[in-house]
Amino acid sequence: MADSTEKTALVEDDHEDMSSGEEEDGDNQVATTDKQSVASSLLKDPAVLAALQGKLGSMVGTTSGYIQSLPPQVKRRLKSLKKLQLDTTKIESDFYKEVQELEFKYQTLYQPLFNKRTQIVKGVHEPTDAECDFPSDSEDEEADLSTEVKDKKATIEDEKKDQVTEAKEDVKGIPSFWLTIFKNVEMLAEMVQDYDEPILEKLEDVTVKIHEKPAMGFTINFHFQENEYFTNGVLTKEYEMKCEPMEDDPFSFEGPEIIKCKGCTIDWQKGKNITVKTVKKKQKHKNKGNVRTITKQVKADSFFNFFAPPEVPDDPKAEVDEETQALLTADFEIGHYINERIVPRAVLYFTGEALEEESDYDEEESDQDDDDEEDSDADPDFDPKEAKETPECHQQ
Numbered sequence: 311m312a313d314s315t316e317k318t319a320l321v322e323d324d325h326e327d328m329s330s331g332e333e334e335d336g337d338n339q340v341a342t343t344d345k346q347s348v349a350s351s352l353l354k355d356p357a358v359l360a361a362l363q364g365k366l367g368s369m370v371g372t373t374s375g376y377i378q379s380l381p382p383q384v385k386r387r388l389k390s391l392k393k394l395q396l397d398t399t400k401i402e403s404d405f406y407k408e409v410q411e412l413e414f415k416y417q418t419l420y421q422p423l424f425n426k427r428t429q430i431v432k433g434v435h436e437p438t439d440a441e442c443d444f445p446s447d448s449e450d451e452e453a454d455l456s457t458e459v460k461d462k463k464a465t466i467e468d469e470k471k472d473q474v475t476e477a478k479e480d481v482k483g484i485p486s487f488w489l490t491i492f493k494n495v496e497m498l499a500e501m502v503q504d505y506d507e508p509i510l511e512k513l514e515d516v517t518v519k520i521h522e523k524p525a526m527g528f529t530i531n532f533h534f535q536e537n538e539y540f541t542n543g544v545l546t547k548e549y550e551m552k553c554e555p556m557e558d559d560p561f562s563f564e565g566p567e568i569i570k571c572k573g574c575t576i577d578w579q580k581g582k583n584i585t586v587k588t589v590k591k592k593q594k595h596k597n598k599g600n601v602r603t604i605t606k607q608v609k610a611d612s613f614f615n616f617f618a619p620p621e622v623p624d625d626p627k628a629e630v631d632e633e634t635q636a637l638l639t640a641d642f643e644i645g646h647y648i649n650e651r652i653v654p655r656a657v658l659y660f661t662g663e664a665l666e667e668e669s670d671y672d673e674e675e676s677d678q679d680d681d682d683e684e685d686s687d688a689d690p691d692f693d694p695k696e697a698k699e700t701p702e703c704h705q706q
Contacts, residue, residue, distance in 0.1 A: 395561065396555075396560055396561075399555050399560055399561065399563050400555070402563065403553050403554060403555060403563065406553045406566050407526070407553055410520070410523070410526055410553070410566070411523055413520045414520045414521075414522055414523070417518075417519070417520050420654070424517065424653075427656065427657070428514065428515045430483060430484070431483050431484045431487045431514070431515070432482070432483045432514055432515075433482025433483030434483075484660075486511060487656075487660060488510065488513040488514075488515075488516060488656075489502075489507060489510040489511055489513065490660050491652060491656060491659045491660050492510060492613070494659055494660070494662055494665060495647075495652065495659060495665070497640075497643070497644055497647065498613075498644070501612075501613045501615075501616065501644075502613045503584075503611055503612055503613065505584050505612070506584065506612055506613040506614065508539075509534075509537060509539050509584070509614070510613065512534050512535040512536075512537040512539075513532060513533070513534055513535075514533045514534065514535055515531075515532075515533040516530065516531070516532055516533070516648065516652070516653055516656075517530075517531045517533065517653065518530055518531070518648070518649050518653050519531065525550075526550070526551045526552065526553055526566065527548065527549045527550045527551045527568075528548075528549055528551075528649050529546055529547070529548045529549070530546070530547045530548075530549075530645065530648055530649065530653075531544050531545075531546055532544065532545040532546070532547075538579060538582065539578065539579060539582045539584070540576050540577050540578050540579060540582070541577045541579065542574070542576060542577055545574055545576065545614075545617055546573075546574045546617075547571065547572075547573055547574070547616065547617060547619075547645060548571065548572045548573075549568050549570070549571045549642070549645045549646075549649075550568070550569055550570040550571070550572075551566045551567060551568050551569065552566070552567060552569050553566040553567075567642075568642040568645065568646060569622070570622045571619050571622070571638075571641055571642065571645060572619070573616070573617035573618050573619055574617050576614060576617060584610065584612050584614065585609065585610055585612045585614050585615055585618070586607045586608065586609060586610055587607070587608060587610040588605050588606070588607055589605070589606060589607075589608055590603055590604070590605050591603070591604055591605075591606065592604075616641070616644070619637070619638065619641050620634045620637050620638055620641075622638065651664070
């Protein structure tokens with residue numbers, strides 16, 4: 311009986327223990343549910359969510375500390391590598407300076423070809439058959455046509471020629487050559503307003519002059535026909551460049567960069583300045599309450615604002631406000647694009663072929679950039695001791 315009583319007591323004790331455990335589990339579940347509810351409520355709070363996102367954002371790109379953990383003798387060797395890198399950067403600077411000298415030299419070889427281009431665009435020179443001996447898409451298609459189709463096509467072409475008016479026969483050169491280029495190139499098209507177009511129709515040529523050593527830079531010249539808008543025959547935009555690594559950040563050097571630009575004064579005919587517009591404003595007298603209307607001139611959007619860029623302080627350490635810096639950055643990009651791409655390959659921007667090539671190139675460049683970003687993200691965290699062999703690296 312004693313054994314039976316002890317067993318009964320043990321079972322009751324176990325039952326109490328189990329009941330107690332179940333109650334604790336229940337309490338834990340309630341506590342967990344409450345925590346989840348509180349967390350859910352907090353995440354719905356925009357302020358808390360923004361703070362959390364900011365915290366997570368600050369953690370992106372955090373290095374593993376591998377470089378900092380290296381022994382002193384290894385860090386000393388890294389210093390020697392950085393000194394070598396600095397010497398390499400100085401040599402790279404000299405390389406770009408010689409490139410500038412070559413550009414100055416070769417512009418005299420390019421110029422006769424550009425002059426011929428200008429003569430054809432203006433209609434001063436009619437190209438000979440030999441000068442037009444270049445296969446076009448339409449000529450390639452024509453080579454595949456049967457003789458019968460060719461004869462029919464020739465007949466149709468003859469009929470069309472008979473219908474050509476005298477006005478069309480008098481067309482000289484290539485009309486709207488530069489205006490078409492400007493409207494084809496997105497960054498320039500954004501600048502061109504409807505009221506700019508009649509003036510840009512008068513643009514006969516765009517040329518670039520490379521500055522002679524020791525100055526580094528270039529000047530873009532816009533040559534205009536005589537027109538009713540301004541008296542200038544040529545509008546100029548000058549760009550100054552530098553090719554020296556910065557003392558406080560030499561490893562950011564990537565080659566020559568534009569640091570300043572200077573436009574020119576446009577001598578507008580009376581009432582023809584399209585870069586300003588007149589607006590009327592009503593003013594109310596504070597005490598008397600009288601209302602009067604005043605007129606004032608304000609700046610208007612126009613391509614010709616390109617010739618009045620913001621001024622860059624002479625002191626390189628002087629701060630420039632964000633808006634001015636954004637305007638200068640866009641201006642430098644446009645000047646570089648005109649110099650490096652549009653002027654040397656003008657006909658391909660007129661036909662749009664250069665734009666198609668750039669579109670294809672940008673896609674490939676984008677893919678490469680993604681790969682580079684992944685590699686650069688991995689580099690700071692890379693520890694050779696923890697590196698694992700990938701399947702592609704298995705030796706056969």
